[in-house]
Amino acid sequence: MIKKILSIIVLSFLFSGNAFANCIEGDCINGNGKLTFVDGSEYIGKFKNGMRHGYGTINYSNGAKFEGNFVDNQKQGLGTAIFLDGTKIIVNYQESLAHGEGTIYFPDGSINKGIFNKGKVKLIND
Numbered sequence: 001m002i003k004k005i006l007s008i009i010v011l012s013f014l015f016s017g018n019a020f021a022n023c024i025e026g027d028c029i030n031g032n033g034k035l036t037f038v039d040g041s042e043y044i045g046k047f048k049n050g051m052r053h054g055y056g057t058i059n060y061s062n063g064a065k066f067e068g069n070f071v072d073n074q075k076q077g078l079g080t081a082i083f084l085d086g087t088k089i090i091v092n093y094q095e096s097l098a099h100g101e102g103t104i105y106f107p108d109g110s111i112n113k114g115i116f117n118k119g120k121v122k123l124i125n126d
Contacts, residue, residue, distance in 0.1 A: 020037060020038045021035040021036065021037045021038075021043070022035065022036055023035055024036050027047065028047050028050065029047060029049070029050050030047060030048055030049065031046070031047060032045065032046055032047070033045075033047055035052075037061075039061045040061035041058060041059060041060045041061045042058070042059050043056055043057070043058050044056060044057050044059070045057060045070065046070075051070075051072050051073040052070040052073050053070055053071060053072060053073075054069065054070065055067075055068070055069055055070075056068075056069075056070055062084060063084050064081070064082065064083050064084055065081070065082045066079060066080070066081050066082075067079065067080045067082075068080060068093065069093075074093075074095050074096040075093035075095075075096040075097075076093055076094065076095070076096075077092060077093060078090070078091075078092055078093075079091065079092070079093050081098075085107055086106075086107035087104065087105065087106055087107060088104070088105040089102055089103070089104050089105075090102055090103050090105075091103070091114075091116050094118075097116075097118045097119040098116035098119050098121070099116050099117060099118060099119075100115070100116060101113060101114070101115055101116075101124075102114050102115075102116050102121075104121075104123075112124070112125055113125060
């Protein structure tokens with residue numbers, strides 16, 4: 001179970017910048033827009049000074065998803081990650097890393113609390 005959670009957290013590290021991305025819709029400088037990345041993933045949301053800034057969604061090319069706040073291209077504040085198997089994690093982010101107490105919802109209906117520290121997790125109840 002813990003290995004699965006740790007591998008899930010790896011997605012939190014992806015796409016910390018806009019390198020290798022193209023604006024395909026809207027205003028990706030100061031407004032609302034849509035970026036696509038070379039791997040087919042996309043970001044839809046707010047921009048400030050050409051960076052992801054404000055509420056947005058990343059739809060990863062593998063089908064996973066992240067919704068939450070961004071500050072200067074980094075995930076910051078409360079966010080929700082949803083993975084292919086249906087696992088959902090709701091936790092705060094600091095500099096794009098899951099950090100603090102979060103809740104993990106598994107597809108089988110089980111729920112665990114975890115303490116996240118710079119992207120790593122320690123389960124409170126297993």
